């Protein structure tokens with residue numbers, strides 16, 4: 001019998017066990033306080049096992065970060081849920097979102113379930129290539145992956161964005177991205193060293209930017225410059 005994985009090599013292990021562990025993960029996220037049904041439904045639809053190495057598929061629905069090579073990780077599902085909830089938190093539903101730090105593309109796929117257009121920037125070419133192919137194979141036509149050595153510079157040609165989400169820890173607020181926010185838009189960015197990293201929310205009103213610090217998080221570092 002033909003299997004979905006025949007046509008989509010990245011879609012693996014679509015069996016009962018996979019769907020049971022996915023359901024368990026969603027229950028855990030709810031228990032941890034994720035209540036936005038849009039986010040829970042989006043995460044129920046995205047096959048996280050397609051975003052990790054084959055050797056790691058049995059752990060794909062554990063609520064942990066996992067290595068994806070090149071010293072990088074796929075974010076912990078709870079953190080993806082928190083970030084996605086913040087993305088939707090503005091006064092009006094966002095349509096254009098920019099993500100800095102594509103990694104394996106999982107957060108971009110979750111966002112693609114929630115908003116019309118997702119731009120995502122990655123500096124490691126091999127990860128960019130993999131993510132681009134994987135997202136295309138899974139049918140995410142509304143994600144536009146871009147390779148850029150310094151994602152902190154954003155995508156000025158495609159600005160403004162309703163939301164900018166940075167999925168790597170910045171040493172300081174990436175102010176270069178501020179002007180790529182639409183008026184009324186917001187940015188979500190982890191700031192600080194690993195032990196004391198917090199999610200910063202930056203809201204734009206005209207030329208005024210209000211910064212508020214929220215949840216403690218732990219992201220791999222955002223690399224600045226082109227070294």
Ligand code: SAH
Pocket residue numbers: 072073074075100101102103104105106107108121122123124127148149150151152167168220221222223224225
């Ligand atoms: N969003 C991912 C997790 C990303 S891990 C997920 O869905 O799981 C952080 C990623 O940011 C890494 O792949 C790293 O290479 C990338 N990164 C770090 N600094 C960057 C920069 N300045 N520009 C673009 N990408 C960057």
